[in-house]
Amino acid sequence: MSAHSQTEQRRLFEEEALALIDRLFSTALRLARNEADAQDLVQETYLRAFRAARQFQAGTNLKAWMFTILHNAHLNQRRNRGRSPIESDSDVVEQAAADPGRALTPEELLVRATMDHDLQAALNDLPEPFREAVWLRDVEQLTYDEIAGVMQVPIGTVMSRISRGRRLLHDGLVARTDRFGSRTT
Amino acid sequence: MKTCRDIEPLVTPCVDGEANQEQEQTVRRHLDVCAPCQVDVAAQQTARSVLSARASALGETAPAGLKIRCESLVSSQIAHPGRRLAFPFPKRVGWPLALAATLVLAVAGALAYGVARPVEAAAAQLALDHVKCFALFDQPAERRAADVRNELRARHGWDIDLPDEAHAGGLRLVGGRRCIYLDGSVAHILYKKGTEPVSLFVLPPDTTLREGHVEVLGYSAVAFRRAGRTYVVLAHRPQADVVMLARVFK
Numbered sequence: 195m196s197a198h199s200q201t202e203q204r205r206l207f208e209e210e211a212l213a214l215i216d217r218l219f220s221t222a223l224r225l226a227r228n229e230a231d232a233q234d235l236v237q238e239t240y241l242r243a244f245r246a247a248r249q250f251q252a253g254t255n256l257k258a259w260m261f262t263i264l265h266n267a268h269l270n271q272r273r274n275r276g277r278s279p280i281e282s283d284s285d286v287v288e289q290a291a292a293d294p295g296r297a298l299t300p301e302e303l304l305v306r307a308t309m310d311h312d313l314q315a316a317l318n319d320l321p322e323p324f325r326e327a328v329w330l331r332d333v334e335q336l337t338y339d340e341i342a343g344v345m346q347v348p349i350g351t352v353m354s355r356i357s358r359g360r361r362l363l364h365d366g367l368v369a370r371t372d373r374f375g376s377r378t379t
Numbered sequence: 380m381k382t383c384r385d386i387e388p389l390v391t392p393c394v395d396g397e398a399n400q401e402q403e404q405t406v407r408r409h410l411d412v413c414a415p416c417q418v419d420v421a422a423q424q425t426a427r428s429v430l431s432a433r434a435s436a437l438g439e440t441a442p443a444g445l446k447i448r449c450e451s452l453v454s455s456q457i458a459h460p461g462r463r464l465a466f467p468f469p470k471r472v473g474w475p476l477a478l479a480a481t482l483v484l485a486v487a488g489a490l491a492y493g494v495a496r497p498v499e500a501a502a503a504q505l506a507l508d509h510v511k512c513f514a515l516f517d518q519p520a521e522r523r524a525a526d527v528r529n530e531l532r533a534r535h536g537w538d539i540d541l542p543d544e545a546h547a548g549g550l551r552l553v554g555g556r557r558c559i560y561l562d563g564s565v566a567h568i569l570y571k572k573g574t575e576p577v578s579l580f581v582l583p584p585d586t587t588l589r590e591g592h593v594e595v596l597g598y599s600a601v602a603f604r605r606a607g608r609t610y611v612v613l614a615h616r617p618q619a620d621v622v623m624l625a626r627v628f629k
Contacts, residue, residue, distance in 0.1 A: 205453075212446075212449060212450060212453075215446055216438060217438070219442075219445065220438045229442075230589070234589060236441065236445060236449065237448055237449055237452075237590070237591075240452050241452055244452050244453060310436050313429065313433055317437075328426075328430065332430035332431055333430060333434045333437055333438070335434075338391075338392075350388060353388060353390075353392070354388070354391070356391050357394075359426075360394070360422070360423040360426035360427055361422050361423055363429075363430070364423065364425050364426040367425075367426070
């Protein structure tokens with residue numbers, strides 16, 4: 195490949211990567227749950243991505259690739275702060291997932307009753323592996339395969355995290371809409 | 380008849396509408412006879428609908444400053460800094476007065492920013508050291524990186540990696556000292572670009588300062604981490620210039 199087209203390819207790669215900045219920032223906010231850390235994460239993600247640009251295979255999914263770097267940068271940020279690394283199958287997570295009774299709420303009612311801030315708060319309350327899996331699936335619309343790549347876990351784990359995450363999110367939303375009395379029957 | 384456990388792996392694809400016909404039927408047949416699973420699947424469906432419906436509202440726009448910082452990371456800017464750095468500074472007169480004023484301002488800045496803005500406060504402190512060191516100590520025309528490295532190791536036990544003359548991007552190394560900030564644990568490396576002072580601060584390994592750019596009192600500071608240490612490059616120049624200067628050390 196000529197030097198010129200290599201430069202051109204590199205420029206295109208960077209342009210496409212930079213076009214994802216809002217998606218990455220939204221996801222970083224969901225992971226870090228505060229803006230300063232989210233900004234650091236996004237910057238770190240671009241730094242790593244541009245340094246590793248040659249490892250990206252043209253034609254494969256750039257978005258999933260960038261999300262993988264973001265995911266790893268987030269783990270790194272946590273580790274550097276001395277917080278324990280995320281253990282998806284820790285007791286806390288298991289307990290959080292094994293919630294007992296849940297009310298059956300008509301879907302439309304809940305959709306209508308849910309304010310965005312309730313939804314954000316309920317999302318933020320999810321244990322991280324579930325929060326990330328559900329977010330990547332339902333908001334970023336990644337495939338199970340892509341999510342498995344980003345989170346570096348088997349596809350079965352991805353599905354069970356999505357499943358549990360949605361269940362927990364539902365319960366959190368019900369609790370919130372109940373508490374604030376915004377549910378109309 | 381399938382048990383709850385059997386259908387569990389099929390629930391997510393079913394809720395997402397990605398299961399095949401056979402899988403879907405298996406799940407439906409189970410739900411017909413299992414109320415708890417019915418409730419559970421309905422809950423998951425609801426959560427998915429709520430999220431999908433609100434997906435666009437949940438998206439955030441990256442702040443403009445962040446965009447600029449990320450755009451500045453592209454290869455074309457790193458490989459070819461583009462314009463030559465020029466420092467057309469007027470000849471400095473009345474050092475003591477200027478120094479006193481800067482000291483007062485820098486301290487005031489540090490206090491005003493306080494704990495709420497630790498990066499700015501740190502930058503203000505470092506700006507203070509920058510002014511003090513360059514004003515109070517005579518600098519030779521140029522020193523060798525190896526000599527300054529050895530001196531810092533011998534005097535303070537620090538192992539600090541400095542770029543060799545050839546790789547310093549037009550920066551002349553004029554000295555290395557211990558500075559007062561953080562109880563004397565910070566190495567202050569003094570450079571000149573033309574006649575203009577440029578400082579490199581190397582913070583102790585256990586100190587973390589958020590990476591980024593800060594402007595305090597006309598000074599721009601760029602903090603970055605390398606090999607587990609925090610470095611800060613500071614000069615009385617616009618931020619873009621200092622960002623480029625910092626690349627020498629990254």
